[in-house]
Amino acid sequence: NQQKVPEIKYVPTTCPFCGVGCGLNLVVKDGKVVGVEPWKRSPVNEGKLCPKGYGCYEFIHSPDRLTKPLIKKDGKFVEASWDEALDLVASKLKEVYGKYGPDALAFQVSCRVPNEECYLMNKLARVGFKTNNVDNCARICHGPSVAGLSLSLGSGAATNPFADLLNADCIFVIGSNAMEAHPLVGRRLIQAKEKGTTLIVADPRYTLTARKAHIYMRFNPSTVIPLINSMMYWIIKEGKADMEFIKNKTKDFEELKKTVEKYADVEALTGTPTELVKEIALKYASAKNAAIVYCLGITETTSGTDNVRSLANLAMLTGNIGRPGTGINPLRGQNNVQGACDMGAYPNVYSGYQKVELEENRKKMEQAWGVEGLPGNYGLTLMEQIDACGDRVKAMFMLGENPMISFPDINHVRECLSKLEFSVVEDIFLTETAQLADVVLPAACWAEKDGTFTSGERRVQRVRKAVDAPGEAKPDWEILSLLGQKLGLKGFDFKSAEEVFNDMARVTPQYGGMTYARLEKPEALVWPCPTADHPGTPILHTQKFATADGLGNFFGIDYKPPAEVPDEEYPFALMTGRLLFHYHSGTQTRRSKQLHNEVPTGFVEISEADAAELGIKKGDRVLLKSRRGEVETNALVTKDIPKGVLNMTFHFRECPANLLTNTARDPLSKMPELKYCAVSVEKVKAR
Ligand code: SF4
Numbered sequence: 001n002q003q004k005v006p007e008i009k010y011v012p013t014t015c016p017f018c019g020v021g022c023g024l025n026l027v028v029k030d031g032k033v034v035g036v037e038p039w040k041r042s043p044v045n046e047g048k049l050c051p052k053g054y055g056c057y058e059f060i061h062s063p064d065r066l067t068k069p070l071i072k073k074d075g076k077f078v079e080a081s082w083d084e085a086l087d088l089v090a091s092k093l094k095e096v097y098g099k100y101g102p103d104a105l106a107f108q109v110s111c112r113v114p115n116e117e118c119y120l121m122n123k124l125a126r127v128g129f130k131t132n133n134v135d136n137c138a139r140i141c142h143g144p145s146v147a148g149l150s151l152s153l154g155s156g157a158a159t160n161p162f163a164d165l166l167n168a169d170c171i172f173v174i175g176s177n178a179m180e181a182h183p184l185v186g187r188r189l190i191q192a193k194e195k196g197t198t199l200i201v202a203d204p205r206y207t208l209t210a211r212k213a214h215i216y217m218r219f220n221p222s223t224v225i226p227l228i229n230s231m232m233y234w235i236i237k238e239g240k241a242d243m244e245f246i247k248n249k250t251k252d253f254e255e256l257k258k259t260v261e262k263y264a265d266v267e268a269l270t271g272t273p274t275e276l277v278k279e280i281a282l283k284y285a286s287a288k289n290a291a292i293v294y295c296l297g298i299t300e301t302t303s304g305t306d307n308v309r310s311l312a313n314l315a316m317l318t319g320n321i322g323r324p325g326t327g328i329n330p331l332r333g334q335n336n337v338q339g340a341c342d343m344g345a346y347p348n349v350y351s352g353y354q355k356v357e358l359e360e361n362r363k364k365m366e367q368a369w370g371v372e373g374l375p376g377n378y379g380l381t382l383m384e385q386i387d388a389c390g391d392r393v394k395a396m397f398m399l400g401e402n403p404m405i406s407f408p409d410i411n412h413v414r415e416c417l418s419k420l421e422f423s424v425v426e427d428i429f430l431t432e433t434a435q436l437a438d439v440v441l442p443a444a445c446w447a448e449k450d451g452t453f454t455s456g457e458r459r460v461q462r463v464r465k466a467v468d469a470p471g472e473a474k475p476d477w478e479i480l481s482l483l484g485q486k487l488g489l490k491g492f493d494f495k496s497a498e499e500v501f502n503d504m505a506r507v508t509p510q511y512g513g514m515t516y517a518r519l520e521k522p523e524a525l526v527w528p529c530p531t532a533d534h535p536g537t538p539i540l541h542t543q544k545f546a547t548a549d550g551l552g553n554f555f556g557i558d559y560k561p562p563a564e565v566p567d568e569e570y571p572f573a574l575m576t577g578r579l580l581f582h583y584h585s586g587t588q589t590r591r592s593k594q595l596h597n598e599v600p601t602g603f604v605e606i607s608e609a610d611a612a613e614l615g616i617k618k619g620d621r622v623l624l625k626s627r628r629g630e631v632e633t634n635a636l637v638t639k640d641i642p643k644g645v646l647n648m649t650f651h652f653r654e655c656p657a658n659l660l661t662n663t664a665r666d667p668l669s670k671m672p673e674l675k676y677c678a679v680s681v682e683k684v685k686a687r
Contacts, residue, residue, distance in 0.1 A: 006030060011466035012039050012522075014453050016112065016446040017052045017583050019332025020044060020162065020184045021455025023522060024053060026447055026466040033057045033447055033467055041522040043163065044459065050183035051581055051595060057447065058592035060467070064429055066442035067471025077430075077440065082472065082482070089397075089439055090486040092422040093129070096395040102131040102375065106385040106393045109136045109345045110400030111334040114451025114463050116500035117476040118336070118343035119351055120492075121399055124480055125379075127371050128487050132347045132356055132379030133393070136340035137401060138332075139382040140408075143669035144299040145330040146341055148308025151668075152316070152553050154546030156353070157338060159327035160291065161457045161526070161538045162188050167325030170198040170287035172280070174311070175224065175297020179208035180580040182331045182456075185293070186212075198287065200280050202227070203297060204575065205605075205647060206640040217280055221573050221645060222301055222562045222676045223270040228310040229263035229557070230274070231281035232317055236260065238278075240285035242319030249544065250316050250552040259556030269559065271642070285318045289325030296333060300576075300675040305668040306557045316552045322541040332456035334584070339454030342510065342527070347379030352508035368507045370490045381670040383407065383663060390419025398425045399476060400443070404432035405653055406584060408661035408672045409628045426479060429587055432653060443476050444469035450497040451477070452519065454527070457538075460514060461524040562676040563664030566644065570626060570678035572610075574660060575647045582651035590651070602652030603634040606681065610644065611637040614683060621684040624648075626677055629659035632684060646681060 010025040023042025027035035036057050040047035069085030070077040080088075096104050109121040118136060125134035138146065146156035153159070165171055165188045179186035190212060193199045201213035210216045219227050235241055236257060246253050265274045284290050292315055298307045311328055320326040332338055344351035354361040362374045385393055386403065396417070403413045417423065417436050425437040428445045448469040454460045469475070474482075477500050484492025494500050498516045505511045510527040513534040518525060526536040544550035566573050581598040583589040590596055604624060606616060616622060618637045623630060624646070633648070633655035641647055648657040662677040 009466070010037065011464050013447070013464045013466065014335070014461045015049070015053045016056055016335050018182050019335060019337050019456035020182050021335065021453060021457070021459055021461055022049055022053050022184055023461070024049060024056070026057060028466050031467055033060050039522065043523045044455070045184045048184060048187065051598065052583055052589060055589065055592035055595040058594070059588040060445055060447050061470070062591045064591070065470045065473065066428060066430060066440065067473055068442060069472070070440040072438050085439055085441060086483055086486050089424050089483060093395055093397070094487065096422060097129050100394050102129050103133055103379070103392060104394040105129045105131055105133060106380060106388070106396045107134040108382060108385065108396065108398045108401045109134070109340060111137050111337040111340040113400050113476050114336065114446070114449070114453055114497070115339040115343050115460070115504065116451045116497045117399070117480065118340040118345040119504040120477055120480040120500060122344040122351065123369065123491070124484060126365070126374055127369050127491065128484065128489050130373055130375055132375055132377060133385060134345055134379060135347050135382045135385065136345040137334070137382065137406065138337045138341050139670060140300070140406070140672060140674065141296055141333045142299055142330055142337055143671045144304030144308050144666055147669040148305040149312060149328070151305070152309050152312035152555065153541060155540055156341070157458055157540065158329040158456055159321060159540045160324070160329055164324055164327070164539070165189065165192050165291055165293070166195060168192060168197050168287070168289050168291040169325065170200065170284055170290040171293060172200045172202070172284050172290065173209060173213070173293045174202040176293055176295030176331055177203065177207040177209045177577060178293065178295070178331060179212065181295060181333070181578040183580065185331055198283055200283065204642060204645060215280060215283070217272055217276055218642065220269070220271040220642070221575055222303070223266070223559070224298060224307045225303060225310050225557055225559045226263055226266040227270045227272060227277065228314055229260045230266045230277045231284070232256070232314060233260040233263050234278040234281040235285040235317060238282060240282060241317050245319030246317070250554055252554040255556040256313055256317070256554040259558060289323060290318065290320045291326055292328045293331060294329070295331040297675065299330070299671060300673070301671070302563050302664050302666045302673045303560055304666040304671040309555045310557055312552070313554055313557070316554060321552070322539065324539065327539070330456065335455070336453045338456055338458060339452070339460070342454055342508070343504065347381055350507070351504055352510050365507065383665065383670060383672055386413055386416045389416035394420060395422040396420055398423070398433060400427055402431045402433045402587065404436070405656055405658065406650065408658055408674055409663045410656055410658050411629050412663060426476060428473070431587055441479055442471065442473040443479065444473050448473070449475035449477070452501060458526045459524055460511065460519060460527060462516070462519050563673050564627070564662050564678045566678045570680050571644070572679050572681055573645050574624070574626070574677050574679040575645060575675055576650055576657045576661065577647055579649050579651060582649065584651065586651040586653065601634060602649060602655040603636045604681070605636045605638050605641045605647040607641050607643045607645070608637055608639055611635065614681065616683050622681050623684050624660060624679050624681050626660040626679045628662070631655050631657065631659050646679065
């Protein structure tokens with residue numbers, strides 16, 4: 001009477017949430033994922049996970065998963081076969097292409113999906129429709145990092161690995177709440193501090209990360225440039241600039257020097273006492289090795305690219321780049337932000353940042369892809385695509401994107417999407433955006449397919465299939481391959497994710513030496529890895545910068561105020577941020593019981609002083625209004641936020657912060673100003 005012992009399988013893979021890229025094992029029993037175990041051999045997380053990582057499996061078997069293709073008929077979705085759905089998508093996209101030309105089509109892909117699928121989206125847009133209108137959602141998180149770091153250093157990526165923070169004598173964290181948004185980098189900050197590293201945190205809010213700092217520097221939202229310029233002023237004035245490094249490795253120092261001379265005292269603008277700015281500047285500059293860590297507090301503004309270039313100025317001014325324990329490290333929000341950009345899901349470059357405007361690159365890709373006439377114009381960026389709906393853009397393909405929650409000014413997004421002649425959404429749930437589409441294609445989630453993610457430290461790691469997708473859902477790479485075949489395109493007959501990876505690696509210099517076999521080991525490979533025997537490159541710019549002449553570029557950058565500042569009607573500055581227990585539009589984390597129980601509802605943080613003036617108490621319902629919309633939510637009265645400033649997350653669809661946010665953009669990266677807009681707040685009267 002022996003009972004059968006259920007077989008338990010452990011499948012090593014990579015966390016699907018933030019850009020730290022923790023390794024974990026999915027625990028599989030009876031064909032279902034029943035738990036998660038941190039992957040102890042992963043050098044990224046060394047057997048640890050954050051709460052999001054532990055909760056990452058719970059949405060996989062949700063009854064809400066999409067299982068069949070859906071076609072909208074008479075305003076209602078009806079189930080369809082794959083053949084019927086893909087035939088319709090192919091014929092509609094061709095029809096729009098034939099009627100209006102290549103740039104009437106637009107393609108958006110999420111940074112949550114693996115490299116293979118981002119690469120195929122880029123290939124589909126360019127090979128199938130001769131358009132560069134393809135973009136990914138890095139545009140609205142780290143677009144300014146790509147633009148700013150490329151302009152300053154020649155490469156738009158983090159310079160050093162996360163574990164290398166332990167080699168720093170001083171770490172300057174600005175605009176990043178790593179303890180909540182990137183907890184396993186937060187762990188590195190604590191480890192470094194315990195080893196004796198000085199930890200400085202600059203942020204408008206007294207965050208969980210700020211609480212861990214030796215020195216906390218509060219500054220007014222959107223005043224990064226005067227703050228950093230002032231730090232540089234004091235570094236130069238006190239003779240702490242690394243003149244040897246500046247002379248040998250950089251250019252245009254005089255331009256920077258002249259600019260920062262105007263920023264000796266910035267207290268009126270930043271709210272930060274000059275003595276504190278000077279103290280921190282000298283601490284950073286005097287350290288033998290000093291590292292910068294930053295995140296969306298730097299990028300999600302109309303000055304995003306300039307903010308990033310300011311941090312690059314600071315690192316180069318002190319020679320803190322190109323060695324262990326130094327560098328400038330953007331913390332990528334989504335698991336594959338780095339990869340989606342690397343893969344050429346970007347309107348001005350092919351994979352590997354090969355510019356579309358250069359004829360030699362177009363010729364190279366035409367030959368590799370067996371196609372002619374690739375366009376050299378810049379395509380439309382994410383928000384430009386939205387604005388152009390119904391006008392230049394008539395049809396849109398959105399893979400894993402949910403602009404109805406995550407883009408600024410949701411009312412505007414809804415209005416624009418409604419003007420499309422045809423839209424298709426590929427996703428795992430019927431999201432707010434999918435509900436507006438003409439066709440919805442059901443996708444496998446990350447636990448149900450193979451692939452790779454590239455983390456924020458440029459580490460290319462394997463994603464491994466643990467279970468089957470529900471119903472008829474398919475991996476995105478397979479859907480895009482089938483669609484390519486329906487369109488009659490050459491080079492879309494892929495049988496596996498590995499074949500897509502190999503197709504990508506042969507045209508992408510940074511990934512040229514990578515294969516799935518080489519990525520098997522827990523430490524995987526860090527790009528650039530150009531040849532089969534190359535070990536990968538954890539630290540960039542060790543000899544020279546990746547610019548055309550090998551020199552780092554200084555820029556003299558002046559302060560510009562945000563696009564919309566508080567006034568009498570809208571007297572508060574609204575910031576937006578993330579929580580430890582939730583992730584982006586909440587589609588997945590809000591379907592995790594454990595994460596939902598931690599924070600079940602949204603809220604707005606308001607200072608004790610403002611709350612007292614407005615008669616608002618903790619838990620009161622409050623109404624926020626901006627020029628674009630209004631949102632009702634709960635008040636969280638706190639000491640951690642300055643007077644005149646409010647803070648919300650955008651995880652909660654019942655009180656979406658992005659009804660309020662501003663679409664004004666950074667001119668270089670086209671990043672919208674998600675981190676700053678003017679709002680009013682009032683207590684909701686009892687009904
Ligand atoms: Fe996942 Fe990021 Fe948490 Fe690591 S730190 S477990 S990658 S969410």
